[in-house]
Amino acid sequence: MIHLALTGNIASGKSTVAALLAAHGATIIDADRLAREAVRPGTAALEAIVDRFGPSVLHADGTLDRPTLRRRVFQDPVARDALNAIVHPAVRRLRDAALTEATARGDALVISDIPLLFEVGLEHAFDGVILVDAPAAVRLERLQRDRGLARDEAQAMIDAQWPSARKRPGATWIIDNDGPQAQLPARVAELWQTIQALPLRGSSADTSS
Secondary structure (H helix, E strand, O other), rough: EEEEEEEEEOOOOOOHHHHHHHHOOOOOOOHHHHHHHHOHHHHHHHHHHHHHHHHHHEEHHHHEEEHHHHHHHOOOHHHHHHHHHHHHHHHHHHHHHHHHHHHOOOOEEEEEEEOOOOOOOOHOOOOEEEEOOOOHHHHHHHHHHOOOOOHHHHHHHHHHOOOHHHHHHHOOOOEEEOOOOOHHHHHHHHHHHHHHHOOOOOOOOOOOO
């Protein structure tokens, strides 16, 4: 198996790249799906969130009100760190379980989508890192246009992550998504060909061990 990480700052186009890689045949471990699963009603993580932030972060049906919680934490670094300390371990357990399942199936290429890969120091835990990048001004425009966010809220979400200039030196491959969306499939296809040439971990062609 080859296990890669996929990361990128908010509104970089990472989710689109993940979908394109999945279409090529990669197994994607989706961080957004795992994050939702980690805080579903009845989980210890959701209980801890309510203990820390109060019942106002819940919908009437007991599910997490993610927009309300997001507004609170993205403007408060202490609150954001507290939330990450609750959610990240739960997500990591789910990701480890998904990887175990992929290994048991014999999947050759698994890509873990981890938005805060560099922020939490996981970049060295993988066989390579794919970074999807776009200028901050482009991402700000996308957040306002595509998600209907106010400029201040969109900027707070951008500011909550490391700037991409800090991440680029640690990436194995970089996909720049700074132009029309139509050019993205070709860039992903080129990356796919590069990945396909990598030796599988543990194969006779793998001389890294």
